[in-house]
Amino acid sequence: MTAKGPVPTQDEVFGYFETLSNWGRWGDDDELGTLNLVTDEVRLAAARAVRHGRSVSCAWEITAPGEMERATTACPCTADMPGAEHMPPAFHADRRWGFSSEHVGLTFHGNTVTHVDSPCHLFWDGAMYNGRPHSLVDPATGSGWAAVTAAANGIVTRGVLLDVARVRGVPWLEPGQGVFPDDLEEAERQQGVRVGPGDAVLLRTGYGRARHESGPSGGITQAGWHASSLPWLHERQVALIGADTPQDVQPSGYDDVLMPVHAVALVAMGLWMLDNCDLEACAATAAELGQWDFQLAVAPVRFAGSSGSPVNPIATF
Template identity: 85%
Template sequence: MPTQDDVLGYFETLSNWGRWGEDDELGTLNHITDDVRLAAARAVRHGRSVSCAWEVAVPEDAERATTTCPCAAEMPGAEHMPDPFHHDRRWGYSSERIGLTFHGNTLTHVDSPCHLYWDGKMYNGRPHSLVDAATGSAWAAVTAAADGIVTRGVLLDVAKVRDVPWLEPGEGVFPADLEEAERRQGVRVRPGDAVLLRTGYGRARHESGPSGGFTQAGWHASCLPWLHEREVALIGADTPQDVQPSGYEAVLMPVHAVGLVAMGLWLLDNCDLEACAATAAELGQWDFQLAVAPVRFAGTSGSPVNPIATF
């Protein structure tokens, strides 16, 4: 079990600053080479595709839209707008204005490296002053991945390995769990892969709804050297990644902090991995082609996404 000093040391020992040049904004996505993408295409053996995202719900009422709901959709029809429903004509239309707060514990989204700073620095040593409240980030924003993230995905079902419906809030996942999942599932994580971690929280959320608070299962900080050594390009989970509490008073979210700032590791938060896990078990195939296409929001630290796994 790494000590707090060990974890703080990861900012140096696991750093990818300068590894792909001083002007690099892609971070670990550099592990996804043309050969890796071709290998990912060869992982499609059945032609079956499934979504790994939660549906974005329309708010039930205006109060909820402004308080707890991460998505607010508004149909046009105010007094200054034309009536979109022309009952006396053959033609009509519908349109929406949507506001999203995608960071948090609800919506499926990708975090780009500018999402977090440590000691005033972002990935590759850039100062946090490059982030402006009006124009967003001028460094390592989500638009760095404008060409999409297409690679081989590997689902590691740790809930299945532990023979439980889901991990309890506060339970961490360790390298030994990852390697046991590889052994049981007959798969091995390779350079350039995206690793999706199933804790089973998706099942609990389907059955009981989203949990409150910030206690959750997820990656333990001890997985960071493992991910670095395996040259993983992207990680995802059915929670917001970090086990909470992390066990480290000085680093509340070490997977986010070390991953984004030091490693340039892109994160897929809040995936719904239940359909993916069921399909993998049915087909006996735990690797697949994963496609993630962030919306090209200029200067943003992430984007809502709908990751697609194709078996």
């Protein structure tokens, strides 16, 4: 499917840095960005979306190298290989009790690990969200602005799954296929749901099914949000977006901006992102129950100065 209306030009996408900007909207010292839209009232409404008591994970299991190595070999620039060193079992002298332990290290940004991006993850023209300079990111201590610890209290809001693969009647979107506002509104219509202020929108392209069946793709060509969806997300006042890919359709269709959704969302809008979700169980549960909204809970690890965190988003229906 292609957009029914005109696709924005590259200059128009660059214009989104101004027209969709939330700089100063919640004050000059704001680091939360669109998470300000998750008010107490929104959280209470999200609790009312729990109608069956069923909960599912929206994250991939993080394994020891192997699968991750295969996934990133073709693109070392996005390598995110966990290194899990499992220690041998240890026992007390009398062997009545023992324990197991491990040392885990990983780079979670990339194409495989489910993680949240905080606004300091990207810069544009040397600036981060709300006009702070990129120089606030220190190699030793991390970011002094809009780090993942801004969301230390967690993200609990209403989640809405928009299953575009299902709407298009395909098992999954092919790599390079973009998702446009028309797709989002058709998914709303077919699923009987409407995205509103403070919501988290999870986009299913079906890549999770392909990954379950064949393993990670290992490249950077992928289905995902087209840049033309950004004004729609801004108008609906979405607090968080997620996808079963790293968000942006690749190639983006624009020569001078590799990932326009990441760039505009994080830098201009302060829109937090959930990359690489596994939405298959969520989609199956939603279809079974006939319910496409739910309470979504995301609890980032409080890594000081970090531009994100591995997470296990939980959808409760």
